[in-house]
Amino acid sequence: MTKFVKKAAVISMLAAAVMAISACGDKKVQSITDKSTFEEKSAYSIGASVGLYLKKMLDQQQEYISPMDQEIVLKGVSDALKGSTALKEKDIETSLQALDQKLKESMQAKQAAIAKKNLEAGEKFLSENKSKEGVKVTASGLQYKVITQGEGETAKKGDTVTVTYKGTTIDGKVFDEQREGVDFPLDNMIPGWIEGIELMNAGSEYQFVIPSALAYGEAGAGDTIEPNSVLIFDVKLVAIKKAEDKKAAPATAEEKSN
Numbered sequence: 724m725t726k727f728v729k730k731a732a733v734i735s736m737l738a739a740a741v742m743a744i745s746a747c748g749d750k751k752v753q754s755i756t757d758k759s760t761f762e763e764k765s766a767y768s769i770g771a772s773v774g775l776y777l778k779k780m781l782d783q784q785q786e787y788i789s790p791m792d793q794e795i796v797l798k799g800v801s802d803a804l805k806g807s808t809a810l811k812e813k814d815i816e817t818s819l820q821a822l823d824q825k826l827k828e829s830m831q832a833k834q835a836a837i838a839k840k841n842l843e844a845g846e847k848f849l850s851e852n853k854s855k856e857g858v859k860v861t862a863s864g865l866q867y868k869v870i871t872q873g874e875g876e877t878a879k880k881g882d883t884v885t886v887t888y889k890g891t892t893i894d895g896k897v898f899d900e901q902r903e904g905v906d907f908p909l910d911n912m913i914p915g916w917i918e919g920i921e922l923m924n925a926g927s928e929y930q931f932v933i934p935s936a937l938a939y940g941e942a943g944a945g946d947t948i949e950p951n952s953v954l955i956f957d958v959k960l961v962a963i964k965k966a967e968d969k970k971a972a973p974a975t976a977e978e979k980s981n
Contacts, residue, residue: 787829788822838941838950845935845953848893852932865918866932873926873960881966882909884920888958898947904961913938916956923960931956 755767781791802808808815853860857868878884885906890899909917915933923929935941935951943950 784826787826787833834950841935841949841951841953844893845951848953849932849934858932861918861922863914863918863937864934865915865937866934867919867922868930869927870930870957871926871928871959873924873928875925875927875960876963876965877922877924878909878920878960878963879966880910880917880921883907883964883966884909884960885962885964886920886958886960888956891955892948893953893955906964915954916958919956919958920960923958925960925963928957928959931958 753763755763759767777793777796781793781796784791799808810818849864849866852858853866855868858866859868860866883906885904887901887904888899889897889901891897909920912920913933915931915937918937919929919931919933931954933954933956935953938952938954939948939950941950943952948954
């Protein structure tokens with residue numbers, strides 16, 4: 724619902740802006756300053772908002788297809804508001820579907836190229852890293868190095884762990900860091916984290932080098948982690964809350980009410 728409302732608001736602003744432009748014709752528009760009237764500032768803000776929206780959209784598309792002529796984009800809007808478009812409605816729909824398909828194919832091709840590059844770079848990194856001093860490799864392919872060995876208890880599935888950590892890509896880019904202890908249910912972590920944490924005693928500090936298959940794989944994670952990325956985590960296991968302890972804990976007032 725929110726996306727629909729936002730889209731409708733943008734379309735309304737665009738319509739208002741183009742109608743205002745059409746109404747002005749050859750009229751010279753005065754410069755807008757902080758001393759302009761409320762109406763003038765509002766009108767300018769609508770136009771600027773629409774312009775920024777269109778620029779962002781066109782810039783994003785330009786990553787995958789040839790640049791579009793902004794004058795033609797505005798002419799299409801203006802013609803539509805006047806009720807006389809150069810293309811029939813069916814042709815417009817067909818063109819937009821073709822554009823959508825072209826963007827989709829270009830994005831997939833770009834993602835495939837990134838995934839291939841990361842896969843090759845990741846395999847090379849893992850091959851070199853496993854021979855470094857102190858690095859151990861599990862049957863699944865997880866690589867880890869003990870920085871500090873703690874003496875506390877170990878975690879297993881169902882437990883909640885308190886950790887501090889820093890996550891980087893193999894080129895050193897930091898994509899996540901928590902310097903204060905944060906709690907995570909062990910079951911909700913990526914496979915490489917689950918396996919790595921289960922190797923640690925509370926108080927330990929390890930470095931995990933996680934193959935993409937044990938992390939986010941070909942899908943990646945949004946704009947933060949690219950497809951087929953090998954991830955490096957420096958992790959300290961601060962504390963463990965055992966599953967049985969959670970079950971034995973008295974229910975809170977909120978839990979009782981539910």
